[in-house]
Amino acid sequence: MMNANLPHTYLQPILEAELESVVGPDGFRSVDADCLCYSVDYYWVPRVWFDRDMPMPKPQWVVMPRTAQQVADVLRIANRYKLPVVPWGGGSGSQGGALPVQGGIVLDMKRMNSIVHFDEKSLTVTAQTGIIQQDLETWLQQRDCSMMHFAASIRSATLGGFLAHRGTGVLSTRYGKIEDMVLSLEVVLPTGEIIRTAPVPRHAAGPDLTQLFVGSEGTLGVITEATMKIHPQPEARHFRAYLFDNLSIGLEAGRRLMVDRLYPSTIRLYDAIETQKVVKRVLGLDVDGAYMVVGYEGHQVPVEFALKRTHEIFTELGAQDLGEEPGWHWWEHQLDFYYPPHTLDLPEAFGTMDTVATYDKIEGVYLAMKEAVEAISPDIIFMAHFSHWYEWGCMMYDRFVIKEPPEDAAEAVRLYNRVWHIGIEAALKAGGMINEHHGIGLKLAPFMEKQYGPAFKVLLELKKALDPNGIMNPGKLGFPFTTRPF
Amino acid sequence: MRGDTVSDVARLIVEDCRFCPMCRDVCTSGVVTGLESNTSRGYALLADRWYTRGVLPEGGADAFYACMQCGLCKATCVSDRDLPDAILTLRSEFVERHMQPRNVREARAKVMSAQTALNGASGISPYRPELGGITFAAGGLLTPEGIGPLVKALRALAEKHDQPFSVLESEIVCEHMLFDLGYRDDAVAAAGRFLKRLQESGVKTLITACSQCYDMYVRRYPQWGITWPEDVEIIHLVMWLEKLSLTPLPDAAATGRIWLYHDDASLARWSVMHDTPRAVLDRLLPGRWLEFPLNRERAYACGATGAMPLVRKDIAMGAAERLFDAALETAAAHEATPCIVTACARCSDHLDAARKALAAPVEVRHLAELAAGMMTTDAEGVAP
């Protein structure tokens, strides 16, 4: 396929020869079958588009670098031809972040998968960012360590993808999100310079450059290497399940643990629908109310104290103690939720809105979103669990399911987007933040200006300064599409 | 099953794939090439296109020949989708429609014209019914370097245990490879010829040292509508070794080496045989062998399956290199040369060739060689 950004057909082979000379013949692809496979990530819209045999957003070229220098050389070439470049990690993102909607070059990062340095003394590991997170975790576990980043997509997502989307794992309540785990980055800027951010995350040498690139979704550069904090394996790990009469009491229970600074490793609180449907289906527990799994880990003595204190607080709130077994059952089966047959799939339409707010607002956000989304049609179910907790608030993994969306792809997508708009508008109005760990991508791009107000200009100006030709992942994160779409 | 024809079944398998990428980390071809179209999800996406549109995008057929049939995606997918089998069905559809890539045609020609390294080798007794004992099926396309030491080892073991030993001569065509390449009719025809030869010979117990052959006789033949003769027992070599009275290898033989058992894809995932080879190793090297960190049904594939060394040597070598790296890493703490032990002749053949080509500081042994106490580094050619 010809690329409209190339003024003459004979430029195509010249460009291809240039790209191939950077990464070698085995690192360069342009045949249709290879390109097509970059048209679907874990966003529902490309799934349905593909399923209904609609034209897909494909790159013209797939380039697979092995080094930061190769990335830099590719970006320099792309600037000269003014071609879009889209970094691709594991393609597991749910926001359409890695989709090459304006064609151009997909930069598949998966060959940049080396572990560069292991610092046993400081407990850090430095790796290239195309490494699949599970591979890094396995490597660390062989050395009795762990990054403690147990996202459900650990087997499909890359370290770079998690950094680019500010991802999180099930033990985040104790160990933090990916942005809390990162010390330092190597980044290739859109114009091809290779930079390193400060070696440590706590300093007083100006604004934090590392955090500028964390969450930038490939729009401000390519993250090629990251130094991450790691942990020794804990002496003790405990899980326990409780049942609350309703969500409101469950939310208060979780808040009490956090403001009491008990630092659980996990709190997962399911609303009534998830308790009835999901917990029953996946974990085999037939209960009504608001189900919660709480976990602690670390040294035995403080863990025992925290468990005892938790029990006291929960008893005060009238919780039913379901014991350790269902807690461990959740830990061991946590990925089952995401696998067939439990995971949602076509023909249903579904989306995870993923909202975060302070404790004074979170229940209001939940109720406002539920009311707004379910008012659209009786065919739509809204449900949530609350799975990442902070001293000041928590994250809501709120999902909607449209049981029978229209057969016509365009109509189905229209309804789907309407639900998103209504749900997110309700969240913003109630004081919620539009996303906690899945990122923005294409899906939430229209809400960025609304979320940030005049502050969005700061991000826009940064984008302009770092990426003057707008080549990096155009259209994502609320930034403009390229001026010459094709 | 909902489908009526083989293709329907394949279609249902790929249709049911949710593209969830939860098998991304295990897909050997995807890990080796890094290319999305060479991952289990990529195959499922392309297969979906084939079944919905009836056409493949340019380069689609080539992509399917990057899958090495390692079975790791199936072993990982909790819903047990048999994607590798669907891929084989697709390949056979390409062959039917003459859409197979050129390297596949060339690979078929090679398989069809191959001679087993044993044909004409001196000193090997053909089967004599009056003596009974065990007969070894050598399989096609194994190199003299691979098959020679193996036969030598087997004969030594048989002699030591007073069992007459012979070789089933004249099998030349590897049905498994033909099937993997998509040439189903050729595979079935070759299987027919093999069975005819087997029955004519009067062999009662046939041993194979190739896990792919074993898988084919036990799993594929019935799928092809071929009935294995009731009066012939087929056993994998490790099953025979397990019954022998083996003694631990002397310490000296193991000096400077650390042994790692490689679960080959066919034996570990398709035949689900994990404990038998381990029981043999425990007797030969008590407390002196290691597991790879990923083992049994999760073990790395070495690149010998799916006709990979014939159609995509780059991927076959890449998989072997990955296994060598894992061996070196696992053995690092022991300050010894890692020696990879496998129960599959095709794996030992491929890994040995790869180790030489890549100049990898590892050794490779078939389990039978260990059992026979054959510890020299380099193969000694065709059995005398």
Ligand SMILES: Cc1cc2nc3c(=O)[nH]c(=O)nc-3n(C[C@H](O)[C@H](O)[C@H](O)COP(=O)(O)OP(=O)(O)OC[C@H]3O[C@@H](n4cnc5c(N)ncnc54)[C@H](O)[C@@H]3O)c2cc1C
């Ligand atoms: C079954 C399933 C479960 C999931 N569960 C979780 C979960 O528990 N927690 C969670 O946080 N997420 C989860 N996700 C979402 C997804 O895994 C994350 O968003 C993850 O961060 C995506 O990583 P990836 O490597 O697949 O990136 P991709 O999808 O390939 O890309 C995502 C974005 O990152 C950019 N990018 C990728 N690599 C780089 C790089 N090196 N430099 C710059 N930009 C880059 C891309 O351009 C794109 O904008 C889940 C997804 C699935 C399919």
Ligand code: SF4
């Ligand atoms: S059989 Fe192996 S190579 Fe083929 S798709 Fe499955 S995991 Fe990948």
